[in-house]
Amino acid sequence: MSTVEFTCSGCGQTIEVNDEMRETILSVGCPVCTTPASDDDFAAPDEDDAATLGAGDS
Numbered sequence: 180m181s182t183v184e185f186t187c188s189g190c191g192q193t194i195e196v197n198d199e200m201r202e203t204i205l206s207v208g209c210p211v212c213t214t215p216a217s218d219d220d221f222a223a224p225d226e227d228d229a230a231t232l233g234a235g236d237s
């Protein structure tokens with residue numbers, strides 16, 4: 180199961196979520212402040228960024 184990081188545009192809280200929690204947040208909003216969430220508020224965790232940094236600029 181993959182996880183993504185949700186960053187709330189309302190309260191700024193970053194939460195690692197699985198697919199099921201992602202669907203829930205898209206339906207009901209941020210679990211902290213209930214601000215409605217969109218797809219743009221979800222991003223892959225940092226591990227992917229590290230791989231990209233290692234492969235780039237050569």
Ligand SMILES: [Zn+2]
Pocket residue numbers: 187188189190191192209210211212213214
């Ligand atoms: Zn929030």
